[in-house]
Amino acid sequence: MKIATFNINNVNRRLPNLLEWLEEAKPDAVCLQELKAEQSRFPRAAIEAAGYGAVWRGQKTWNGVAILARGAEPVLTRDELPGDPDDGQSRYIEAAVNGVLIASIYLPNGNPQPGPKFDYKLAWFERLIAHAGELFAADLPVVLAGDYNVVPTERDIYPTKSWDDDALLQPESRAAFARLLSQGWTDALRRLHPETDDLYTFWDYKRGRWGRNAGLRLDHLLLSRSTADRLTGGGVDRDVRGREGASDHAPAWISLD
């Protein structure tokens, strides 16, 4: 079973890119982030025609997350992260696909920091850690996939000082990600490629960063115990980032036995 995560950065504007990648990569389940489409504007028909069922939680202009399943309908389990009934941002959706509980996560960016957006990022992280703790303890096959907006370690960014003040690299952001992992989750791509220095999933549009491979690893697939035992492979479809009209993220994927 192949499971992917892809920050599409506007599902309607980049629909041809998404359909092309689905056709060639044929993932069994896909987590999308940054739909940037309100609920009624999700391109359901085109995605169905490509052979995928879908559940999604849209929002006007910003955010938005979805889960697609090849030849199946994902079984929705929740479409918001518990812990704050006043949070109206569409950043979490969870569904069962082929016996695996899958979450599509779009963690807040948090810039500029310090400030209210960074506070929101850290508070959202705490809610995720609380919910993930319950899922891990349940000992189910779970994959928490998405754009975490965190560069976990120095190995996960090209050599630069340019991002030192960015919310994605702050010690608080990294500590929260490390605390999530410490519940027992496996960072699948780093597990598979422990020595790779350019395991990036994001290249900023600015300053030719794609052309000089100045990337960041922001998109992660975290595996519960039973799914980690089934991990057989994975990678980043980085060529997708170089195509006409591409998202600034590339798809990351894993295979489970």
Add this chain to the structure above:
DNA sequence: ATGTCGAGCAAAGCTCGA
């Protein structure tokens, strides 16, 4: 400080978010 990209608002170019 800058660079890129796109949307919203509202009628063109600025502001915002990423």
